[in-house]
Amino acid sequence: MPLPPNNSGGRAFVSAAVAVLSLGLAGLSSGQVMNAKLPEPAKKIEGNASWYPVPPKSRTKQRAGNGELTAATNKFPLGSKVRVTHLGNKKSLVVRIIDRGAYKHGTVIDLSKEAAEQLDMLREGSARVQLEAVPDDKAPASKTKATPW
Numbered sequence: 001m002p003l004p005p006n007n008s009g010g011r012a013f014v015s016a017a018v019a020v021l022s023l024g025l026a027g028l029s030s031g032q033v034m035n036a037k038l039p040e041p042a043k044k045i046e047g048n049a050s051w052y053p054v055p056p057k058s059r060t061k062q063r064a065g066n067g068e069l070t071a072a073t074n075k076f077p078l079g080s081k082v083r084v085t086h087l088g089n090k091k092s093l094v095v096r097i098i099d100r101g102a103y104k105h106g107t108v109i110d111l112s113k114e115a116a117e118q119l120d121m122l123r124e125g126s127a128r129v130q131l132e133a134v135p136d137d138k139a140p141a142s143k144t145k146a147t148p149w
Contacts, residue, residue: 045075047108049084049129051116069093069115072101073131075108081134084109086119086127093118094134 054070076082076097085092093115101110109131111119121127 043133045108045131046087047129047131048106048126049086049109049111049116049119049121050102050104050107050126051111051113051121053113069095069118070098070112071095071109071115072099073097073109074100074102075131076133081136082109083132083134084111084115084119085130085132086121087130088127089120091119 052072071082071084073082078097078100080097081094082097083092083094095109095111095115102108107126109129111121113122116122119127119129
């Protein structure tokens with residue numbers, strides 16, 4: 001069915017959609033809309049950990065730097081630090097999340113080989129672990145005091 005020559009039906013639909021959307025946000029100030037709370041990252045998680053070998057010239061090693069232990073997970077923000085505790089032997093260490101991963105069902109984190117070695121899970125290949133967020137040394141940019149203009 002062809003549209004009317006002046007397309008007034010399309011404009012009426014767009015106008016109605018804008019009105020409905022603006023009514024939904026009418027009770028909120030622009031500051032409230034801009035400062036809407038995002039979901040908090042996970043604090044503690046239990047699940048399986050696996051490990052992966054990192055090639056010597058990998059960009060992963062460059063991203064980590066300073067000999068820092070690294071891991072990949074979808075449960076914590078990139079750049080965050082996470083304490084990983086092997087529930088079988090109670091060994092723990094802190095890793096920095098530098099990549100997304102752990103796509104296998106039940107696996108919550110993929111550790112670098114070096115991290116898996118320190119947790120004594122190389123032979124097993126995977127282990128039951130607990131992940132816990134660790135506060136970073138630096139305050140996030142939004143929490144620092146900015147110089148007023």
